[in-house]
Amino acid sequence: MAELNLSTKTHVHSSQLSFLSRNLPRQRQCSFAPLHRTTQHARISCSVAPNQVQVPAVQTQDPKTKPECYGVFCLTYDLKAEEETRSWKKLINIAVSGAAGMISNHLLFKLASGEVFGPDQPIALKLLGSERSIQALEGVAMELEDSLFPLLREVNIGIDPYEVFQDAEWALLIGAKPRGPGMERAALLDINGQIFAEQGKALNAVASRNVKVIVVGNPCNTNALICLKNAPNIPARNFHALTRLDENRAKCQLALKAGVFYDKVSNVTIWGNHSTTQVPDFLNARIDGRPVKDVIKDHKWLEEEFTETVQKRGGVLIQKWGRSSAASTAVSIVDAIRSLVTPTPEGDWFSTGVYTNGNPYGIAEDIVFSMPCRSKGDGDYELVKDVIFDDYLRQRLAKTEAELLAEKKCVAHLTGEGIAVCDLPGDTMLPGEV
Ligand SMILES: NC(=O)c1ccc[n+]([C@@H]2O[C@H](COP(=O)([O-])OP(=O)(O)OC[C@H]3O[C@@H](n4cnc5c(N)ncnc54)[C@H](O)[C@@H]3O)[C@@H](O)[C@H]2O)c1
Numbered sequence: 527m528a529e530l531n532l533s534t535k536t537h538v539h540s541s542q543l544s545f546l547s548r549n550l551p552r553q554r555q556c557s558f559a560p561l562h563r564t565t566q567h568a569r570i571s572c573s574v575a576p577n578q579v580q581v582p583a584v585q586t587q588d589p590k591t592k593p594e595c596y597g598v599f600c601l602t603y604d605l606k607a608e609e610e611t612r613s614w615k616k617l618i619n620i621a622v623s624g625a626a627g628m629i630s631n632h633l634l635f636k637l638a639s640g641e642v643f644g645p646d647q648p649i650a651l652k653l654l655g656s657e658r659s660i661q662a663l664e665g666v667a668m669e670l671e672d673s674l675f676p677l678l679r680e681v682n683i684g685i686d687p688y689e690v691f692q693d694a695e696w697a698l699l700i701g702a703k704p705r706g707p708g709m710e711r712a713a714l715l716d717i718n719g720q721i722f723a724e725q726g727k728a729l730n731a732v733a734s735r736n737v738k739v740i741v742v743g744n745p746c747n748t749n750a751l752i753c754l755k756n757a758p759n760i761p762a763r764n765f766h767a768l769t770r771l772d773e774n775r776a777k778c779q780l781a782l783k784a785g786v787f788y789d790k791v792s793n794v795t796i797w798g799n800h801s802t803t804q805v806p807d808f809l810n811a812r813i814d815g816r817p818v819k820d821v822i823k824d825h826k827w828l829e830e831e832f833t834e835t836v837q838k839r840g841g842v843l844i845q846k847w848g849r850s851s852a853a854s855t856a857v858s859i860v861d862a863i864r865s866l867v868t869p870t871p872e873g874d875w876f877s878t879g880v881y882t883n884g885n886p887y888g889i890a891e892d893i894v895f896s897m898p899c900r901s902k903g904d905g906d907y908e909l910v911k912d913v914i915f916d917d918y919l920r921q922r923l924a925k926t927e928a929e930l931l932a933e934k935k936c937v938a939h940l941t942g943e944g945i946a947v948c949d950l951p952g953d954t955m956l957p958g959e960v
Pocket residue numbers: 623624625626627628629630654655656658659700701702703704721741742743744746767768769770771772800850851852855956958
């Protein structure tokens with residue numbers, strides 16, 4: 527411990543504070559005191575005995591330069607010093623919007639536990655809420671404090687995306703308004719589209735140039751399109767719309783029908799929009815390495831029941847459970863991230879909504895469309911080329927493509943493409959709607 531380089535500009539986490547107090551009992555005494563209740567800045571004060579190891583330079587966050595750090599996460603820590611006992615990777619900044627909502631309530635604890643980015647990856651969480659949810663956001667931050675996650679080094683909370691998204695390397699955009707009773711889908715597109723236009727601009731201004739963005743808030747494909755159009759300095763291929771929950775649901779249904787555990791189901795694609803026009807692809811999917819159609823002979827079930835069950839699973843779940851599928855959505859966000867940061871198993875793929883720009887399937891360009899992808903684990907992806915199509919699949923693709931093209935016209939005012947003309951082919955539902 528005596529070698530700890532504590533004279534550098536350091537940040538000390540609470541867990542290190544207790545570690546230090548255990549290991550340097552006579553060298554320093556530290557206390558923690560909130561500085562300012564409303565801004566949640568805190569001061570760590572230490573006294574040092576003469577001629578002994580230097581204590582960390584005490585840092586308090588400057589309210590002018592830093593978004594709101596929360597409570598214990600305002601304390602300073604020293605990752606460098608900890609390298610002596612374990613090898614940490616460089617801290618990564620993860621922004622989460624809608625952080626006081628139901629999905630985040632599951633997701634944040636998975637992120638902080640190391641389940642997503644690994645047990646040697648310290649993280650900073652930057653939590654964006656709405657004005658209405660700021661109190662609840664403090665509650666979330668308190669629960670994160672009380673969980674004592676060693677990997678969770680910083681938590682900032684705020685309602686200004688230009689502050690919260692600062693240097694974000696991942697942006698998980700969950701916060702959105704729910705569709706109210708009697709609200710037209712077009713109205714939802716506009717209300718939520720404005721949120722994602724603003725957040726796209728903020729990412730463009732302050733996030734890492736290589737930030738990976740996963741849009742969850744619905745209608746997520748078109749929100750992702752709006753977001754990327756408002757962030758011209760960030761590669762469009764870095765933006766995703768979450769369709770992984772739909773993929774997971776499709777895998778589960780195929781496993782049930784085939785009477786096999788779901789780990790035997792692979793190569794499942796969700797094509798198109800995260801709405802009830804989505805196309806769960808059973809033509810290219812495999813069970814135990816064999817084409818699904820060779821294993822499940824009931825093709826009528828595949829074409830009719832399977833597709834509809836997956837498309838409407840979220841709505842049925844709300845009817846049973848009284849609320850939407852927050853836990854399994856959080857799991858699917860974890861799956862989506864892990865698919866980008868770990869190499870895709872040989873021969874398999876995963877679904878994600880990505881910007882169409884030179885796709886090999888003949889899908890219209892310049893929309894966000896869910897497609898089969900593979901990753902080398904570097905955060906990037908490539909489209910899978912060896913997929914087959916039949917008439918049934920083509921017809922379904924055309925329908926979901928038409929819906930996305932119509933949604934795009936509805937939000938032209940938010941993508942910088944002129945005046946919006948909203949003529950949706952039918953008032954389709956989000957998968958979570960009843
Ligand atoms: N893509 C998918 O697979 C999928 C699955 C489930 C839910 N969803 C969508 O995810 C979204 C969130 O779901 P939830 O169950 O967590 O909802 P929720 O209502 O529990 O939480 C949403 C939170 O976002 C906040 N919020 C609203 N506007 C905001 C803004 N501009 N900036 C920051 N925060 C804002 C709200 O205050 C609320 O705390 C919904 O749009 C839902 O339809 C998508």
